[in-house]
Amino acid sequence: MAAPLPDTLLAPGVAVPAPAGAAARRRRRALAPDILIPAAILALIAGGCFLWPLVYPVPAPVGGSILSAGLPPFSPGHILGTDPVGNDILSRILYGGRVSIEVGLAVTLIGLVIGGVMGSVAAYSGGIVDTVLMRVLDVLIAFPALVLAVAIAEGLGPSELHVIWALSFFSVPAFARIARAGTLRLHGQTFMLAARLSGTKAWRILLRHVTPNVLPQLITFGLLGMGVIIILEGALSFLGLGIPDPAPSWGNMIALGQGTLSAQPVLVLIPSLFLLATVLSLNLLGDALRKRWGVR
């Protein structure tokens, strides 16, 4: 990181006075608000989606009565109102959020593990393995991944599991690229050389020396990527290829609300707000961790 240059010009090589360092140390000791706040919001949303329906009974997200259809927000018994078929919106938000979070987590983890291993193994072994793996990734990256996602969802039928498979085609190559770049950067380092010279096995070097160095970068990328995945899950649902209709997901709630956009914008706005809050928190958290760990 470059030393900040104040308005007066510093001669090159002059050390920057302490305040910045002291502030950074203080921040590191306490849990900084830029990490705490988005993490708390995420915990609140995830806790709400997974725990609230267990603790506090909410109406079922499907099979609502047509008699209570189209209630506005703050109606008795339905805090966020009901949709045109009479389902409780709050309940649909909570159950739909489960889908978004599950898909986001699963796809990110698949990308992190498979992509991370692919990338670091390719970079570590070099030669033909690296070339072949990188060519495969080139194809996957040049391939419009949405086409693949649409094809998988279309062919296998829409379901949560298939959405996860489809979206993993986005995450695996992305993680692999980053893991590869991170591993390549370690190549000339002394500790790598020392490990190799002392006869450490390749898998052990990868596990004990490469992983801890590459992981911070992968995790911050994973947080940012998870936001994208949650948005993409919504996009697939939006195209009718995600979570099939009666079951809720934030994406298909937005898509269903599109039809009554001018009459009942709430139906679009409520799930959109939750989607935005989740993705924004993920981005803020990823950004804050990136700053703290000093990864780019």
Next chain:
Amino acid sequence: MAAEAGPAPAGPPAQGVPGDHSPGTAQWGSAGRAVLTSPALRVTGKRLLSAVPVLWGVTFLTFVVMNVLPGDTAQELLGANATPAELQTLRLKLHLNEPFWVRYWHWLSGAAQGHLGDSLVSGQPVTSILGQRLPVTFELMIYTFCLSVLIAVPVAAAAAYRPGGLVDRLSMMLSMAGLSIAPYVLALLLVLIFAVNLRVLPAIGFVPLSQSVVGNIKSLTLPALSIGLPLACFYIRLLRADIVEQMQSEDYVVTARAKGVAPWQVLIRHALRNSMFGFLTVLGLNLGTLIGALVIIEPIFSLPGIGQVLLQSISDRDVVVVEAVVLVFALIVVLANLLTDLLYAVLDPRIRYGRPSA
């Protein structure tokens, strides 16, 4: 991925010594050497060659995916009530009964000679379908691209002028929010505001350029904004970070300031100019994201572009059309990256004059 962390690793030209424009020393080759023999062109040639296996891989992967999908065009065309005999006749007619390799070879050898074939569903030549739909998509792409860059560059420069200042913090906050909003949500919000409430822009439909220029721009504004705004937010953050880094750490900034050049002039003429290199790479890489977003946004605004064709042809199992569209998309990505490389050569004297790559 839209939110790719940090600035993407810029090509070799962005590294090295930014701001060091001296073409001097003999080992860099004489400054007068023609662009034709410059490494830039050699790199371009190599890139073009390496694009061939990538493009081939993309078409092959598409064929495999379409082949693995359950159901085929005959089934989709005739519906669930078709008799086996009817299905068999149609399959024979469309050559669907031939083995996978034969069909792929047939398509590949045709495509290599420029014959992309006829749609299995409508029998229309694919080239004429592309001819009808591509202009709409291209127009939207260019509009989106220009919009996002035109928003991003001035905002980033203004934010970087005083890091930590009001403009900086405000634009960083807003851009983070903009980055987190899904394009389809933004599309619906924009429709709600500009089409439903204010009634100034159309919510759906497309007016061709030949019919009315103003109408054309109006009909594309909301779709372009829905994709362009989040993209611009991404660019703002990237460019701002890079400019700030340049302003704080580069010797040429110190020199310029010592010479008495005004700070904003240093920013615009030196730092921004140097930051543009990394920015260009990201722009090239990001075209892939843009294409993905188009496929979702086009149906929302019922624009008769290539995205709709793609979705329809996947659901019809129309391999020929899908292949053509995917090939066009992949070509755009490859060509955009190539163009980025060439632009580097034009903009950066170090490459223009043939400095050997490290």
